[in-house]
Amino acid sequence: MSLLSSVGLTLVLLTSPVQTDTPSFAECEAAAPRVDLLPETTGAPSLACVSGGLVTVFSFSTNIARDLVALQGRERFESFEIAGRMIVLKPKRNLMPGERFLMTVPFLDGGAPASATFLLIAHPALATRQIDVFRHARPVEAYQQEAREVRAENAQLRSRVKQLESQALTKGGLAGLLANGILGEDGVKAERLRHLKGTHGNALEVHQCLSLRAVDSNRVALSLSLSQPQPREWSIKEIFLADGHGGVFKPMTWLGEGPLPPGNVPQSVILEWQLKGSEVARSFTLVVVGNDGRTVRVGRIVFPQ
Template identity: 35%
Template sequence: MFLSLARLALPLVLLVGLTAAAQPQDALRGRELKRRRVAFSASTAGNPVALHVAPGYLTALEFDSPVDRDAVVLGDPGGRLALFEVTSRAILLKPAMELGPGRGVELTIPFADGAAPARVVLSLVTHPSEVDAQVMVSRLPRTAEAIQAELDEVRATCAAKDAELEALRARNVASGPAGMILAGLLNDRGFKAGSPERLLSQGGGDLVSRDVVTYRSSGWGAVSLWVRNIGSHPWTPVEARLTVAANGERINVLAVRMKEPRIEPGGTALVVVETGAPNWPEGAALRLELRDNDGGRRLLIPRLPF
């Protein structure tokens, strides 16, 4: 796995030998050079692993996958390292001073391959009797439990999307009263329609709403409104956000529709917002926001009784 470690071994020994010769004997006495393997999993990657370093000693880190060298973060504001070199597969470092309690340096290493964990964290500290001269860093593959949990989450998301798609298909098939009855969208309880009065709309000065009508049945809800574009550019509502004004709870919007592809400057069009089965109290004040593709122009009705 670590093929380049052998190539690092000879210069490492030479460098350590040279630095050791230049140090006073009392500073080197008792420190043992260690070789370590450090393995990270997705659950442990956020916990810093202590790495023993010392001034005058070179420490070489080698990785089993490519490092995003431009994104490596060294928490060293005070120049506590005399040497720090990063390549795509290795990091060479040497402290300039003892990194005792309170003087450790945190090293965050992100990887370039997109696999988990995306980054690992090491804490550079001084040990009185040993130095990690060669450290081989690897990432453990995800456990079967982690993969199963992720798969269950994806399945749940797909099931929710399938339910939304089925509801949209039913509404697409429904054509006229007969189609609505067959699709289960119209039953013996019928639906209620209302025309709220004195609605305040906010459209940045160039979008105005009028003739707002709400429709409510046991299985669906809808809001229709005429929108006039008094701005200088065409406008197309592609997204509707509907929330309960009192608590901000989101309401599931199924579709935003109008006959025209866009509302031209000076033009007016009927816009219909369709929801799923109403799960809010009848008559509650809702907040309706219509947005274009980039959200730059919007029409807002802060309080819509529905």
């Protein structure tokens, strides 16, 4: 495709309507931090998640035609800078989850492929912080490194499957906690968190919140009683913790995933995470994302020390 044809395609793409489906935690985690553009690369855009107030950097292995770079919805970004082979963008903090923007980056030398296209999708808290874009074929060493990474990932997955199988075969109660190394000599600490409320108006009410921590294993959990005042039920698409250090933590266990009933009827939700020692002492925000794209943030979440 010629450079002019690529630019023409860009103009057509940038007129497409913005979609509002919020990407899931898994989709953003799966967004590749490395994009390899081969001569036979198709026109399908590469996915990158962006989040309000967080910087995303695109680094290219070849020179780009900076004057022809096109970004849909430029006004929704606090900054958008091109320096050499790098593009640095930072969306505004009021970015709505699910907003989508196409960014097309043409290359200078006229070779194939003539440009790279990216689909930027807004997530409430998770951003693809850096995307390295490599054009043309990679050396053999890169394929070998990728094969090593895949083997290491498969080994981790096999280990995780064995762990889950062991947990499934272990009965509950204290025996289950001891068998899985969760309950140790120092026991479990609990603390009731009071006066918690969602920051999205009165969209979510927290009636009770019990915060727990298994001291020896740094497993933490929340037992919540939630309700919402809307006249229709509200389905939760995902729920996770976010801290002030850029950390985002998806629960390893989520009980009570059904929709919240209408009319402020309380429903129990239990969540569990595995944290590191330095992370347990932090203050968190519980981020609740609905299937309708509405996001509620509940601050001042702490675990017993």
